[in-house]
Amino acid sequence: MTPISRRSAVLGVAALSVSLALTGCTKAATGATPSGSGSGGAAAKLSVVFIPKNLGNPYFDTSDAGGKKAVESLGGTYSEVGPQQASPDGQVQYINTAAQQHVSALVVSANDPKAIGDALNQARKGGTKVVTFDSDTDPQYRDLFINQASPEGLAKVEVDGITKQIGDSGEIAILSASANATNQNAWIDLMKKDLAANHPNVKLVDVVYGNDDDQTSFDKTAALLQTHPNLKGIISPTTVGIAAAGRYLSTSDKKGKVALTGLGTPNQMREYVKNGTVKEFYLWNPADLGALAAYAADALVKGTITGKEGDTFTAGSLGSFKVGANQTVLLGDPFAFNAGNIDQFKF
Amino acid sequence: MTRTYAAYAHPLWRRLLLTREAAVVALVIAVSLWAYSNVPYFGDQLTLTYLLLDVTPILLIALPMTLVIITGEIDLSVASVVGLSSVLLGVLHERGFSIPVAALIALVVGALCGALNGYLVARVGLPSLAVTIGTLALYRGLAIGILGTKAVTDFPSDWTQRASETIGGTGIPAFMWVFLLLAVVFTLALHFSPFGRGVYDIGLGSEAAHFSGVKVERTKFVLFVLSGAVSALAGVFYTLRFGSARGDNAAGLELQVIAAVLLGGVSIFGGRGKLAGVVAGVLLIGIISSALRLQGITVNVINIIIGLLLVLSVISTTVLAWVSDVAARRNRGARPTKTPAGVGTL
Numbered sequence: 001m002t003p004i005s006r007r008s009a010v011l012g013v014a015a016l017s018v019s020l021a022l023t024g025c026t027k028a029a030t031g032a033t034p035s036g037s038g039s040g041g042a043a044a045k046l047s048v049v050f051i052p053k054n055l056g057n058p059y060f061d062t063s064d065a066g067g068k069k070a071v072e073s074l075g076g077t078y079s080e081v082g083p084q085q086a087s088p089d090g091q092v093q094y095i096n097t098a099a100q101q102h103v104s105a106l107v108v109s110a111n112d113p114k115a116i117g118d119a120l121n122q123a124r125k126g127g128t129k130v131v132t133f134d135s136d137t138d139p140q141y142r143d144l145f146i147n148q149a150s151p152e153g154l155a156k157v158e159v160d161g162i163t164k165q166i167g168d169s170g171e172i173a174i175l176s177a178s179a180n181a182t183n184q185n186a187w188i189d190l191m192k193k194d195l196a197a198n199h200p201n202v203k204l205v206d207v208v209y210g211n212d213d214d215q216t217s218f219d220k221t222a223a224l225l226q227t228h229p230n231l232k233g234i235i236s237p238t239t240v241g242i243a244a245a246g247r248y249l250s251t252s253d254k255k256g257k258v259a260l261t262g263l264g265t266p267n268q269m270r271e272y273v274k275n276g277t278v279k280e281f282y283l284w285n286p287a288d289l290g291a292l293a294a295y296a297a298d299a300l301v302k303g304t305i306t307g308k309e310g311d312t313f314t315a316g317s318l319g320s321f322k323v324g325a326n327q328t329v330l331l332g333d334p335f336a337f338n339a340g341n342i343d344q345f346k347f
Numbered sequence: 348m349t350r351t352y353a354a355y356a357h358p359l360w361r362r363l364l365l366t367r368e369a370a371v372v373a374l375v376i377a378v379s380l381w382a383y384s385n386v387p388y389f390g391d392q393l394t395l396t397y398l399l400l401d402v403t404p405i406l407l408i409a410l411p412m413t414l415v416i417i418t419g420e421i422d423l424s425v426a427s428v429v430g431l432s433s434v435l436l437g438v439l440h441e442r443g444f445s446i447p448v449a450a451l452i453a454l455v456v457g458a459l460c461g462a463l464n465g466y467l468v469a470r471v472g473l474p475s476l477a478v479t480i481g482t483l484a485l486y487r488g489l490a491i492g493i494l495g496t497k498a499v500t501d502f503p504s505d506w507t508q509r510a511s512e513t514i515g516g517t518g519i520p521a522f523m524w525v526f527l528l529l530a531v532v533f534t535l536a537l538h539f540s541p542f543g544r545g546v547y548d549i550g551l552g553s554e555a556a557h558f559s560g561v562k563v564e565r566t567k568f569v570l571f572v573l574s575g576a577v578s579a580l581a582g583v584f585y586t587l588r589f590g591s592a593r594g595d596n597a598a599g600l601e602l603q604v605i606a607a608v609l610l611g612g613v614s615i616f617g618g619r620g621k622l623a624g625v626v627a628g629v630l631l632i633g634i635i636s637s638a639l640r641l642q643g644i645t646v647n648v649i650n651i652i653i654g655l656l657l658v659l660s661v662i663s664t665t666v667l668a669w670v671s672d673v674a675a676r677r678n679r680g681a682r683p684t685k686t687p688a689g690v691g692t693l
Contacts, residue, residue, distance in 0.1 A: 055645070079643055088498075089589040089596065096397040097640045100388045114500040115591030118507060126393075179496035180593075209496050 046076030048297050049098045050290070051108045053135065054086040057212065058265060059239045059286055060109065062347045063134065066287030067107060070294035070316060076104075078294075086178065086212055088115035099123035105297035107290075108142075109134035113182050117141035129300040133293040135183045136328075143300055143307040145328045146293045148284045151183070154237070155190035157282050157334045158262060159199070162233045165259040165279055169201035170232035173224050175245055175262075177212040177238040187237050205231070210241045217244035225254055236262035242281060246272035266337055266345035273342050280338040284331055287347055292318055292331055367612035367664070368624030375631045382638035389638055392518035399520050400511055400588060402633035404429065404581040404597065406526050406626065408604045409611075410533040411574040413625045416608055417537075418549040418567055419617025420468060420475035425578040426600035427486035428460050430593075432582030434490040437499030437592025446506045450583045454576055460486055461575020465568035483601070491594035499592040510587035522584060529577065534622050542566065550617025606657050607632050614664070631656075 048071045052060030064080045071078035081097070083090025088111040098106050099122050106128055110116055113136065120130050120141045133146040162172055174191070176184045188207060195202055205228050210217025217240055225231060225248075236242035242264040249255050250272050260272075264281040272278045295315035296305075305311035311323040321329050337345065382389040408425050415422050432453035439449035460482065467478045512521045537543035545566050548556035557563050586592045611628025613620025632653055639649045 081640070081643065081645065084646055085595075085598075087593070087595065088591050089585070092589055093397075093401060093640070096393075097637075100391055100393050100397065100641060102388070112498060112500055112591055115498070115589050118511070118590060180498045211496065 046071065046074055046105070046298055046301055047101075047103045048076055048078055048105045048107060048294055049094075049101075049103045050078070050080040050082075051091055051094050051098075051106060052080065052082045053109045053111050053212070054090075055080075055082045055084060057086075057240065058268060060134075062265065063286035063290035063293075065290065066285075067290030067294040069287075070291040071298075073316065074294070074298050076298070086111050088112035091116050092119045095119040095123055099126050099128060102126055103128055104301045105129040105131060107131045107133060107293045107297055108137075110137045110182065111135070112180060113137050114141075129297055131293050131297045131300065133289055135181060139326050143327065144296050144323065145326070146289060146296055147328050147330045148286075148289050149332070149334045150330060151186045151190055154263070154282070154334055155187045155194055157336070158187075158235050158237060159191050159194045161261045161280055161282065161336075162235050162259060163199050163202055165261065166202070166232040168199060171203050171205045171228055171230050172233040172235065173206040173208065173228060173231055174204065175217060175220055175224065175234055175236040175238075175241045176207060176209050177241060179209050181212075181238075184237055191235065210238070210244065212238055212240045214240055214244050217241045218248050221245040221248040222252075225252070225258065231258055233259040233261070236260065236264075239263060239265050239268060239283075242278075243268040243272075246277050250275055250277040264337070265347060266342050267347060269337065270342055273337070273339050280336050282334045282336050284334055285347070288318055289331055291315065292321065292329065296321075296329060366621075366624075368621050368627065371611055371624050371627040371631060375627050375634065378631065378634050378638070382634060386638045386641050388641055394637060394641070395518045396511075396513055396520060398633050398637045399523060401637070402629050403520065403522055403526060403588075404585050404600060405604050405607055405633070406629050407529065407581040407584070408574070408578050408600070409608050409625050409629050410529055410622065411570060411577045412604050412608050413611075413613055413620060413622055414533070414537055414543075414546050415475075415570050415574055416605075416613050416615065417546050417617055417620050418570060419553070420567060420570075421479065421605070421615075422461075422464060422475065422571060422574045423479040423601050423605075424460065424464060424482040424486055425574060425581075425604060426597045427483045427490065428457050428575055428578035429582035429585055429597040429600060430490040430595065431460065431486045431493075432457050432579035433586040433592045433596040434494045434594050436583055436586050437502075438493055440502060440592075441499055446503065446587075453583055454579045457579020457582070458572050458576040461572040461578075462568070464575065465571030468571060469564045469567035487594070487598070490596075494592065494594045496594070500590055502587060502590050502592075507587050507590040510584055525580075525584075530622070530626065537622055546570070547618055550614075550619070552618075603632065606653065610657055610660050612660075612664075615661075 048067070050064045050067050052064060068078045081094045083094065091108070091111055095106065095108070095116060096119055106123060108120070108130065110132055117137055120137065124130055130142040131144045131146060132142045134148060136145045166172070174188055176188060192204060195204055206224060208220045208224055210220045221234070221244060224234065234245055236245050242260065242262040245260055246269060249258060249260055255277050260278050261281050263283050265283060265286070269278060269281055292315050295318070296313065299305045299313040300307060305313050305323065307323060307327045309323055309325055309327070312320055314320050323329055388394060412422060412425065435453040435456055436449050439452060440446065464479055464482055467473050468475045510522060513519060514521050537546060545556065545561035548559065548561050549563055549566060553563055582597070585597055607629040608625050609615060610631060611620070611625035613625060635653060636649050639652065
């Protein structure tokens with residue numbers, strides 16, 4: 001066999017790898033130019049990165065859209081990045097990236113109160129302000145927490161709602177997000193206390209976890225109804241959970257017999273409110289929450305506030321807010337959505 | 348047979364430079380240079396630190412995975428072993444075990460997980476694809492079963508900081524020493540020992556290897572045990588780096604490892620590949636993800652780009668083999684050849 005064949009094959013490899021390298025190079029470079037030149041000025045002006053628990057979650061789509069509007073009204077640059085699945089390790093990568101970019105502020109909904117702490121502190125060391133919203137970290141890892149509603153207020157409104165609907169007696173269950181979601185667990189604890197103290201005839205028979213995944217939540221609802229045939233009500237303090245449970249109930253023979261309430265968004269729940277599966281559910285306005293987080297981030301970056309208790313700042317049309325204990329800002333009271341008012345809300 | 352030896356007719360520099368491995372290394376350098384000059388903050392030391400920390404579990408597992416794939420087998424259960432060892436570390440720590448003891452137990456369990464794979468593949472003779480799909484579900488199920496959906500996060504901070512500590516002012520994570528040590532051991536075993544020659548022989552033909560004196564069963568068994576143990580080590584690192592032991596830690600990591608190994612020039616059919624190429628493959632994926640993330644590109648697009656790169660790299664091997672086959676046929680008149688062209692040296 002002649003050496004020529006081998007040589008041509010080898011040259012082929014070389015040519016292909018060089019061309020691969022070159023195309024990879026040039027293609028990416030053209031894409032890079034605008035952002036490359038833009039970033040020089042970005043360091044000076046407000047740049048806010050929103051990191052939701054996971055991407056594609058309608059709740060965060062709404063809250064982050066509110067944040068985007070606020071950031072842009074302040075003349076800053078907004079971006080939203082995050083993991084596909086709601087896991088702390090996925091968030092760490094994006095927190096790290098933001099730290100590398102020295103963005104002026106990070107707005108994070110934490111998947112774990114401790115696991116993302118080191119990454120957040122690393123970012124803060126580089127001058128980035130950290131605001132948590134929706135789900136907090138331990139206080140030493142952030143500058144401010146924007147609380148959507150007081151846990152007491154939320155737990156109470158949901159318990160009051162379900163007990164009123166089932167006539168204050170019978171079995172109920174809770175369909176939550178993931179078992180280590182900070183906010184959900186705090187609410188569930190308060191609900192348990194409220195039930196024990198004020199509703200002796202209502203029995204909480206089960207707490208199940210749908211992991212904020214539509215299909216899992218749907219399946220868990222089906223399983224709940226099968227395991228507990230006498231179930232009279234379900235509380236789902238998560239928007240993904242209540243929508244999946246609503247979808248299951250509205251096509252099952254338990255529709256109207258098993259009450260469902262919890263925290264949901266009007267767009268996802270409209271159908272189930274209108275067809276009678278759900279009487280009433282609760283929430284704050286996530287868009288306001290995102291906006292408040294953005295205004296708080298801006299106030300921290302500008303140095304108007306440092307995040308200590310008693311600091312006050314103005315959040316555009318939302319009004320004036322005061323920093324409370326544990327460097328926390330409270331958005332306000334929960335809101336009840338029902339057939340009478342749901343069409344006024346488009347998120 | 349002259350085809351295989353023809354490569355040695357070329358000078359050494361040529362045999363080293365014009366290979367698949369060299370192409371991947373060249374790509375790593377090209378992409379790094381592009382990112383260095385075009386992506387803001389890519390040149391920062393912090394980027395190097397985070398990049399290496401991100402790829403460390405993949406680098407570690409890719410070492411035994413390379414050997415496993417060269418024998419023509421595959422181990423899909425690695426990420427589940429990562430999850431299981433992560434959970435074990437968390438649960439044992441909660442029960443009051445010190446981190447080194449808990450880590451050691453996790454490593455032993457990892458090795459046992461590998462031993463089960465190895466037993467079923469090497470002794471019983473079941474296909475590794477089926478076996479490790481089964482144990483992928485089994486080990487992940489155990490991990491989630493032990494800890495449920497909760498997480499252990501109260502690891503002592505001196506240990507979590509140790510996991511992301513850097514060497515002096517270099518920005519290189521200190522844990523890279525562990526990888527380096529393992530890389531040297533695996534390189535010696537694969538490229539400079541009779542054991543390694545056996546690994547290639549098995550990949551080229553299990554029966555032939557057996558008749559030429561290679562202990563096929565034992566070799567495969569050892570490789571699966573190593574794969575389990577190293578995956579458990581990656582799990583310990585992963586847990587301490589993120590300070591979070593969860594049953595679903597590192598889900599899907601097996602695909603990133605296998606992608607990097609194939610990108611690095613290892614043949615999925617076995618018998619061909621080098622560790623240097625694999626390390627370059629892992630780094631290539633790490634650098635691309637890091638640079639794109641810094642550009643603000645979302646994870647979906649990053650996955651599309653890496654997926655395309657992988658498909659291209661696999662296609663390029665086949666296309667080049669075909670090109671060289673056609674060239675060979677033309678050179679020798681229309682003499683048909685059944686030798687898989689280019690197997691020896693690409």
